[in-house]
Amino acid sequence: xxxxxxxxxxxxxxxxxxxxxxxxxxxxxxxxxxxxxxxxxxxxxxxxxxxxxxxxxxxxxxxxxxxxxxxxxxxxxxxxxxxxxxxxxxxxxxxxxxxxxxxxxxxxxxxxxxxxxxxxxxxxxxxxxxxxxxxxxxxxxxxxxxxxxxxxxxxxxxxxxxxxxxxxxxxxxxxxxxxxxxxxxxxxxxxxxxxxxxxxxxxxxxxxxxxxxxxxxxxxxxxxxxxxxxxxxxxxxxxxxxxxxxxxxxxxxxxxxxxxxxxxxxxxxxxxxxxxxxxxxxxxxxxxxxxxxxxxxxxxxxxxxxxxxxxxxxxxxxxxxxxxxxxxxxxxxxxxxxxxxxxxxxxx
Amino acid sequence: xxxxxxxxxxxxxxxxxxxxxxxxxxxxxxxxxxxxxxxxxxxxxxxxxxxxxxxxxxxxxxxxxxxxxxxxxxxxxxxxxxxxxxxxxxxxxxxxxxxxxxxxxxxxxxxxxxxxxxxxxxxxxxxxxxxxxxxxxxxxxxxxxxxxxxxxxxxxxxxxxxxxxxxxxxxxxxxxxxxxxxxxxxxxxxxxxxxxxxxxxxxxxxxxxxxxxxxxxxxxxxxxxxxxxxxxxxxxxxxxxxxxxxxxxxxxxxxxxxxxxxxxxxxxxxxxxxxxxxxxxxxxxxxxxxxxxx
Numbered sequence: 306x307x308x309x310x311x312x313x314x315x316x317x318x319x320x321x322x323x324x325x326x327x328x329x330x331x332x333x334x335x336x337x338x339x340x341x342x343x344x345x346x347x348x349x350x351x352x353x354x355x356x357x358x359x360x361x362x363x364x365x366x367x368x369x370x371x372x373x374x375x376x377x378x379x380x381x382x383x384x385x386x387x388x389x390x391x392x393x394x395x396x397x398x399x400x401x402x403x404x405x406x407x408x409x410x411x412x413x414x415x416x417x418x419x420x421x422x423x424x425x426x427x428x429x430x431x432x433x434x435x436x437x438x439x440x441x442x443x444x445x446x447x448x449x450x451x452x453x454x455x456x457x458x459x460x461x462x463x464x465x466x467x468x469x470x471x472x473x474x475x476x477x478x479x480x481x482x483x484x485x486x487x488x489x490x491x492x493x494x495x496x497x498x499x500x501x502x503x504x505x506x507x508x509x510x511x512x513x514x515x516x517x518x519x520x521x522x523x524x525x526x527x528x529x530x531x532x533x534x535x536x537x538x539x540x541x542x543x544x545x546x547x548x549x550x551x552x553x554x555x556x557x558x559x560x561x562x563x564x565x566x567x568x569x570x571x572x573x574x575x576x577x578x579x580x581x582x583x584x585x586x587x588x589x590x591x592x593x594x595x596x597x598x599x600x601x602x603x604x605x606x607x608x609x610x611x612x613x614x615x616x617x618x619x620x621x622x623x624x625x626x627x628x629x630x631x632x633x634x635x636x637x638x639x640x641x642x643x644x645x646x647x648x649x650x651x652x653x
Numbered sequence: 654x655x656x657x658x659x660x661x662x663x664x665x666x667x668x669x670x671x672x673x674x675x676x677x678x679x680x681x682x683x684x685x686x687x688x689x690x691x692x693x694x695x696x697x698x699x700x701x702x703x704x705x706x707x708x709x710x711x712x713x714x715x716x717x718x719x720x721x722x723x724x725x726x727x728x729x730x731x732x733x734x735x736x737x738x739x740x741x742x743x744x745x746x747x748x749x750x751x752x753x754x755x756x757x758x759x760x761x762x763x764x765x766x767x768x769x770x771x772x773x774x775x776x777x778x779x780x781x782x783x784x785x786x787x788x789x790x791x792x793x794x795x796x797x798x799x800x801x802x803x804x805x806x807x808x809x810x811x812x813x814x815x816x817x818x819x820x821x822x823x824x825x826x827x828x829x830x831x832x833x834x835x836x837x838x839x840x841x842x843x844x845x846x847x848x849x850x851x852x853x854x855x856x857x858x859x860x861x862x863x864x865x866x867x868x869x870x871x872x873x874x875x876x877x878x879x880x881x882x883x884x885x886x887x888x889x890x891x892x893x894x895x896x897x898x899x900x901x902x903x904x905x906x907x908x909x910x911x912x913x914x915x916x917x918x919x920x921x922x923x924x925x926x927x928x929x930x931x932x933x934x935x936x937x938x939x940x941x942x943x944x945x946x947x
Contacts, residue, residue, distance in 0.1 A: 363839075368839050391845075392847060393845055395843055396843075397843050398843070399843055400843055402840070407835060408839075409837055410858075410859065411859070421841065421846075425850070432662040433660050435663070436662060444656070449663070457942045470841075471840075
């Protein structure tokens with residue numbers, strides 16, 4: 306057990322996922338990302354649309370094959386396995402998608418959908434699969450009456466619970482939650498997030514939590530990586546990243562989050578991002594964020610910024626990390642800063 | 654950590670299968686009428702010797718007679734009873750259309766699914782072959798294939814089936830490409846589902862809907878193709894009856910006895926309509942999101 310605690314459950318090593326686009330160009334959705342996820346932690350990945358966070362998540366569960374680098378699952382390279390071994394191995398690495406509606410086959414009843422992973426595994430007897438499916442439905446807060454219904458008869462939150470019950474039947478070690486609550490109502494979001502936290506304690510799960518919502522990720526994650534244009538720009542413990550951002554992009558993300566305060570109580574501390582996300586087909590030279598950075602210097606266009614560790618375990622890919630006159634999380638977020646914990650409040 | 658409970662399988666409300674069929678038939682009169690018509694047709698085909706009052710080959714001096722008590726639908730140019738020929742022609746026509754569609758789907762479906770699922774050079778290769786076949790006029794192609802295989806109803810319907818296959822392949826290819834990108838397919842893949850099972854469990858059931866409709870349309874088209882090929886002398890050989898051949902014969906006497914065309918023509922039309930009606934209803938019935946919640 307001791308050895309396992311020190312082996313990352315997912316080790317991403319200089320991974321790139323490239324897609325060919327027209328005229329021989331390639332879109333580097335993920336470009337040189339390295340990170341380790343330790344067992345039983347919740348690792349948040351945050352970034353705006355097009356930052357490559359979903360592609361990275363898909364690569365972790367072997368839905369996209371890395372074009373460069375490699376991803377190890379507890380020390381095992383899944384692409385080094387035979388296809389039969391890979392099919393068996395990947396049961397431990399599951400994903401919950403953003404759109405629960407699209408993740409369920411419209412022609413299968415709820416019970417059939419939940420049983421499907423066990424049917425594929427073929428390890429339990431049919432009555433055992435049936436019973437476990439019903440138990441999982443109850444565990445995620447669904448009445449067994451839904452068993453013979455079809456997905457279109459359920460609400461979004463109920464469908465997401467079905468998806469969660471479905472992956473839990475496999476007893477996975479890691480679950481990638483790809484915007485798993487973004488498509489849901491705010492009240493349902495909190496319920497589902499609490500369910501995730503309970504299940505983590507109960508089943509010893511590791512989560513990779515992918516979202517564009519900093520409020521969600523800061524509350525549920527132990528560590529956070531901030532992605533921009535296929536790269537990680539900042540990584541660290543959740544309270545460090547949110548409390549003292551080291552990269553100007555993180556500062557802008559924090560600032561973009563809505564604050565539940567009347568306008569006259571809010572400070573004037575707003576950092577507005579200018580311009581659009583540059584094309585990942587032809588990313589800017591040097592630092593990728595330089596086209597939108599308020600602290601941009603000539604060096605930013607010339608050399609790629611190295612990793613600079615501001616405090617132990619908290620690093621930023623910025624030439625001037627730790628030296629910039631950036632606002633802290635407390636200034637940007639009078640309500641949230643100082644209390645990043647594991648509790649989830651409604652009305653995030 | 655076992656959370657499995659001891660004891661029996663826990664019951665869940667089961668869907669009621671038998672009543673679902675009756676509810677479907679009650680809700681969709683057209684489907685019910687189509688089904689009844691097709692059952693009657695198959696019944697008449699099987700019992701042709703007892704249903705038909707005369708032998709389909711028995712000639713008399715009473716030619717091109719209008720309907721009467723003796724000859725329900727009149728007689729043809731050789732004095733044969735039209736009703737008897739119609740009943741005896743039904744098996745040939747049904748056999749022909751079913752055979753052609755079976756051959757068309759059994760060639761078209763696997764190639765289309767393969768091209769759509771695998772993509773890449775397989776898709777390119779299959780698509781070019783499809784384009785090549787589609788560029789030939791279908792009836793000419795059917796005549797050429799029949800010429801190569803030899804004259805006869807079965808061979809001419811194999812030819813028609815081959816002509817049908819590229820259209821079906823193209824349709825299922827596009828559907829497969831759409832369904833392949835669905836999230837539930839990705840989800841099934843993360844459960845470790847093998848590719849053949851993925852195709853059978855998720856892709857085919859979700860891609861097949863337009864194929865069902867297309868197949869029922871093709872059943873009707875095959876009926877007409879059988880008529881064309883029999884007309885050209887490549888299908889059923891005289892004196893044995895088929896609807897297409899009867900229509901072709903009646904066509905020759907159109908100016909002196911136009912009523913001759915009604916019986917085979919209407920038989921073809923109603924059968925085609927029944928196939929279409931049943932197919933359309935079947936498609937919406939198989940779609941759980943369309944089903945009325947009861």
